[in-house]
Amino acid sequence: MMPSLSAPITDLLNWIWLHILTPVALAVGKGLEVIILRPLSEAGLSPFGQVLVVGMLVGLLSMIIKRLLKTQEKEEAFRKLFEKKKEVEEGIRQIDDWKIKKVLYETSDEDIDEEYNKFISIKFAHFGLTYLLPIFLTLYWLSCVFSPEKLTEITGSIFLLKLPQNPIHLPGLSVPLTFFIGYFSSYTIKKTITILSKKLKKSPIGDLKIARGDTK
Amino acid sequence: MGKLRYQTRMPGNLFLAFTALLAFVLCLSIGANASSSQVVAKIEKPAYKSGNPITITGKIQPGQDLYVVVCTNKLFRPSDAPGSEERAKLTKLFGDTAIPPIYYLVTTQPDKFATPEQVYKGQTKGPFAFPPFKFAVRVNKIKKWNQIPDDLKGVLGPITTQRQWAFLRYTHENKFGINTITKEKPIGGGNARMILTDYNKQPEAWNKGVHITLDKKTGEFKVTLTPYKNIAPNTTMAVYVNGQKVGTYKVLKAGFFFKTANTYISPLVVFLGAFLIGVLFVIMGAAGGLFTAAFQITVIGTRGPIGINAANTVKPTNLFLTLCSPISGLINYFKDKRFAWPLALFFALGIFLGAFFLGPTLSAKYLPMKAYKFYLGILCLLIGIKLFHESLPSTIEKKKALKAIVQKFNKAIEEAKKTGKAAELGKVEFDKFNLIKFDMRFWGETFIARPLAMFIGGVLMGMIAASFGVGGGFMFMPFMTSLMGYPMYLAVPIALTGTFATSVGGIAKYILLGYSPDWLMAACIAGGAICGGMVGPRIQKRLPEIFLKRLLALALIIVFMKYTKLLWFMR
Structure with missing residues (x-):
């Protein structure tokens, strides 16, 4: 793009970002600091503990978003629709008149392709909304709150937790690394609870509870 | 007493000649200091938007040449590198040498520090080291420390040693150095800008946007240049004129700055x-x-x-x-x-x-x-x-x-x-x-x-x-x-x-x-x-x-x- 043309567009985009989106983002960031980090800090948690808890909370948020978006239900609905359309296509194959068969088959094929692409894009969007955006935005927020300068002030290094000499030469736990430990811990906890509850249901005590109607 | 007696016994004209010679030697020794004490300079504004041209005006001793250094105030050492591989490589090459990551020398005598010449760039080694992947490009080849006249080694601002100069050359001529420290895009696939002069005097690509006016009779000068456009907001830049630090200015943000992407x-x-x-x-x-x-x-x-x-x-x-x-x-x-x-x-x-x-x-x-x-x-x-x-x-x-x-x-x-x-x-x-x-x-x-x-x-x-x-x-x-x-x-x-x-x-x-x-x-x-x-x-x-x-x-x-x-x- 010519510089003379791109300059006003860039200026406009910069204006939207700086005057509309940035104040909102700053307010959200400050709000999150007050709601989440301050209580954790007052509870005596170190920055490492705070980031770990934030990671776990974001993991929980991903689970909630997944449930809200009804990803699994939509996937199931698509499968049914896809099967139905395939059945129609199979029916078209039985037509004797090859001209009609060709036209109908091509239309049906295009239709299936379109449905499939729509499904893939929605799946990609759900994936991004569920996992990527919460992770990226939270890490950006954390990198602003626990900037290397601030961490050096608090912990004396750019790490949340300095590690002693170790075989993998890892000098310390950084903000992203601690965040992901917290994030995946939440999924591990969820999985453990699911397995335990399943086992409990299968066990004689569980059966007894089910028999009593006491499933909760 | 004897000494005094000897002095008083000196002929009058010899004593006068001796005093004049002493005064002359004293003047020379002061003048040899590149007239740093006689520099008066002003940075036009206290802060500039990143990527905007900056202007420095002032006065140096009449008859002298002009050497203006614009660089980051904070120096960078290899041990400061956040990347482990970069830290290891730079430390191995330059130890604990500190240099400003952004450095320009704007001068009326560019040939004392660099020579425009044609060199081969692109794939100079490896399996693709042949044209068109290997190509000739005109660059301002920076001279080695020992090729710079000794009397000019004092006008380089924070750069005072051979090791620092070698590190600077590396960060402006070597692609790894450019992409790791200087960050400024090389001109035409060659080197990053460092030794600059007035574009009208030396119409080379790297001098575009650089203007120098120097009245040698009065020593009055004006320098305009546009530093690298992606300098982080709030960076303090220092300005040196003929070796003397004349002030600093702040870099203001020019839009949204991605800190990690820089x-x-x-x-x-x-x-x-x-x-x-x-x-x-x-x-x-x-x-x-x-x-x-x-x-x-x-x-x-x-x-x-x-x-x-x-x-x-x-x-x-x-x-x-x-x-x-x-x-x-x-x-x-x-x-x-x-x-x-x-x-x-x-x-x-x-x-x-x-x-x-x-x-x-x-x-x-x-x-x-x-x-x-x-x-x-x-x-x-x-x-x-x-x-x-x-x-x-x-x-x-x-x-x-x-x-x-x-x-x-x-x-x-x-x-x-x-x-x-x-x-x-x-x-x-x-x-x-x-x-x-x-x-x-x-x-x-x-x-x-x-x-x-x-x-x-x-x-x-x-x-x-x-x-x-x-x-x-x-x-x-x-x-x-x-x-x-x-x-x-x-x-x-x-x-x-x-x-x-x-x-x-x-x-x-x-x-x-x-x-x-x-x-x-x-x-x-x-x-x-x-x-x-x-x-x-x-x-x-x-x-x-x-x-x-x-x-x-x-x-x-x-x-x-x-x-x-x-x-x-x-x-």
Whole structure:
């Protein structure tokens, strides 16, 4: 793009970002600091503990978003629709008149392709909304709150937790690394609870509870 | 007393001559100090927007030449480098030498410090060290410390030693130094700007925008230059005139500054660019990772923080984004029991090991921005050719036939699931496990499983994919279908496992090495790509697929030409 043309567009985009989106983002960031980090800090948690808890909370948020978006239900609905359309296509194959068969088959094929692409894009969007955006935005927020300068002030290094000499030469736990430990811990906890509850249901005590109607 | 007596006995004219000589020697010694005490200079403003021209006016001793240094006030030492590989390399080369990462010397005597000459740049060594990849370019070759007149070594501002000067030369003439410390794009594929003079006196590309007026009779001068456009906001810049520090100025932000990517660009521009990539990716179903990498390098201009090579910021950001597609697909394949685990396990393990232990380490060390861009360009060419091939009518027909086979297989799975046979059919069966070769039954078919070959292939491909910060799907599929001879329905889930292993292994290692993505940029790219991915299929029907594929192939070939600096106007 010519510089003379791109300059006003860039200026406009910069204006939207700086005057509309940035104040909102700053307010959200400050709000999150007050709601989440301050209580954790007052509870005596170190920055490492705070980031770990934030990671776990974001993991929980991903689970909630997944449930809200009804990803699994939509996937199931698509499968049914896809099967139905395939059945129609199979029916078209039985037509004797090859001209009609060709036209109908091509239309049906295009239709299936379109449905499939729509499904893939929605799946990609759900994936991004569920996992990527919460992770990226939270890490950006954390990198602003626990900037290397601030961490050096608090912990004396750019790490949340300095590690002693170790075989993998890892000098310390950084903000992203601690965040992901917290994030995946939440999924591990969820999985453990699911397995335990399943086992409990299968066990004689569980059966007894089910028999009593006491499933909760 | 005797001495006094001797003095008083000196003839009057001899005493006068002695006093005059003493005064003359004293004057000379003061003058030799480059008249630093007689410099009066003013920086026009206390703060400048990044990328805007700065002006310095003042007065030096009449008859003298002018030497103005504009540099960052804070010095950088190799031990400050956040990237482990960069820290090790720079410390090995320059120890604890401190230099300003941004440094310009604007002078009326540029030939005392540098000589304009033609040198070979581009691929000067390695398998591609031949024209047009190796090309001649005019640069301002910086002189060595011992070639600079001794009386001028005091006018270089914070640079006072040979080691510092050598480090500065490295950060302006060596591509690794430029992309790791200076960050300013070299002129015409040559060197980064350092020794500058008035453009009208020396009309060379690097002097564009530099104006010097010096009245030698009065010593009055005016200097205007435009420093690098991506200097971080609030950076303090120092100005030295003829060796004397005359003041500092602050750099003001010029739009939104991405701290890790080290560039000014509106996040909305990033979002819109990623939107376009999302649309293309969904329509084409390929080259998403490559386009995102090219987008980060060329459009956004990701430079990375000072002390981290630009490529080591692009690669982890890209790997995070390539993590998008495989996870959800993988879960479904796993649920459908579509994993031929003896193959998937060895392949994924190989890829993970290659992506974790070899790719990022070798890449951070041997694939800095210059090499990264070049080989990324070669990959773009290969995928461009592949896309063009895919747009040919014969390939489209073949693909449809293949698609039909896969659909038939998918239908069989659905049938099997309905009748409850899925678990039985999805079971992998073999008589005797052998690391080299054994027969394996899966979904009613018998295949030859080669776990060791899959493992070795995985290590190699994982290393390459993680080195480039891409998923690697473009390598996995041809490897399994062409080299290993597996059908598509067997290969796709394994390839997805491979992409997932590359992303996880690569990301883990890059983070451990101290390389982090620019999180906000990653969020903007992901957000844009999500929206583009949603719009793509809706407009796809209205767009001619063959034309689009060819257009994309052409775009990839242009990227190849740009990154390999094939044509002079692209350098």
